Amino acid sequence: MQMETHLGEHTMRSHGFAVAKTHLYDWIILLLLVLIDIGLNMIYPFFRFVGEDMMFDLKYxxxxxxxxxxxxxxxxxxxxxxxxxxxxxxxxDIYDLHHAVxxxxxSILVTTVITDAIKDAVGRPRPNFLWRCFPDGKDVYGEWGNVICNGDKLVIKEGYKSFPSGHTSWSFAGLGFLSLYLSGKLKAFDRKGHVAKLCIIFLPLFAASLVGISRVDDYWHHWTDxxxxxxxxxxxxxxxYLQFFPPPYHPEGWGPYAYFRMLEETRGMTQVPNAQNGNQTQMAQLTEAQVENQEGQSHHGFMGLSLAGNQTSTLEDELESGRK
Structure with a gap:
């Protein structure tokens, strides 16, 4: 709770550029992922063999x-x-905003690249493949029993991209990240038993699930997709999410790693001057004590010498009186 008192000191205006500059290479990699996905959508997927006996599940x-x-x-x-x-x-807190975005x-781009790469590699026909391949409903097959499509080329191309579902993977990548983010911010796993928090963090996952169900209902995907x-x-x-934030059940799960690292660095920088000031104070105190000791030693040394002189004269008197 003491750490939360530092919130509000690191805004977009004061620290935004510095935080973004620290992750410059990460932003460059994001642009690279965009270019890779554009390339994956430009190439043609694997045209999997589709025979007449396989059309039973592709006539939706x-x-x-x-x-x-x-x-x-x-x-x-x-x-x-x-x-x-x-x-x-x-x-x-610019750390939280930057790392969340x-x-x-x-999450979205890595999921997109993985999904589109698998789509192109697998080339699974969609449940509505027949009507993509043969818009007139009359199927034609070649010498080896493979389909000879006469529909629109782009529509046919999309017909070979059933596995896995892009709508579903996108939805779970974005809304799943949001669910984890809300779990940390709401401290849903603080062992206080507030089930209402779980209802809130389940909402994004529920919405993503509905998107996936719609893909089956629309006959664009098989349930396995x-x-x-x-x-x-x-x-x-x-x-x-775990690359930037602690697990939601962690006591510090409400903030990003970078925020707590910044607090540790700030605390270390403030402790060093304090330690230096403390050392200087101790040195000053030691110096004063040494001066006092030296003055005391010189003062007592003078008295000591006088006492020693008195003691010497007294001993001499006693010896002389003894002789007498």
Whole structure:
């Protein structure tokens, strides 16, 4: 609790540039991940063999998306960032805002690259593949029994990207990160038994689950695609969160590692001058004591000499009187 009293001293204006500069290479890697994902979307996926006997599970209707593609970034990226900003306005901690945004973007982009790479490598047909391949409903097969599609090339290309679900992995990567973030901020695992906190942190995961269910209901994915996408998203989100924040059950789980490291460095810098001042004070006290001792020794030395002289004269008198 004493550490929380330092909040508000590190704002975007005072420390924002310095914090971002410290993680310059991380931001460069983010741009590299964007370029890699663009390349993965430009290449064609593996055109897996699809025979006539395999069409039984691929004849579902080609429907529109219940959750549009454009809405997924809003749900998985924009919404968490808005919450990060709200927390920043309240706490005024640029370390928390910067690392939350950086961790979220890493979670999203790493998940996207993994998902799209697997999509291209596997080339699994979607449940609505028949209507993508044959818009007229008349299927045609070649010499080896493989399909000979006559539909739109881009639509067919997307038809080979069923596994894993991109909508689902994106949702769990962003909203899973948000759930971990809220767990730390609300101190959900402080052993006080406030179940209401769990209800709050389950909301993002519930929304991500609904996105995954919609992909099966729309016949764009098999259930195994959704399960794999959710697993990829939540695992990557957990790794990215723990890279910047302590586990939510940790006593210091409410703040990023960088914040507590900064406090330790600040405390160390303040302790060094105090130690130096203390040493100087001790040296001054020792010097004063030495001067007093020297003065006392010189003063007592003078008296001692006089006493010694008196004692010497007294002994001489006694000896002389004894002789007499």
């Amino acid at each position: 209707p080609l429907k529109s998306n219940t959750v549009p593609v454009w809405s997924v970034p809003i749900l998985a990226v924009v919404l968490p960032m808005v919450i990060f900003l709200v927390v920043y306005i309240r706490r005024r 950086l961790g979220l973007l890493f 959704v399960f794999a996408g959710s697993l990829i998203g939540i695992v990557v989100a957990t790794f990215c």
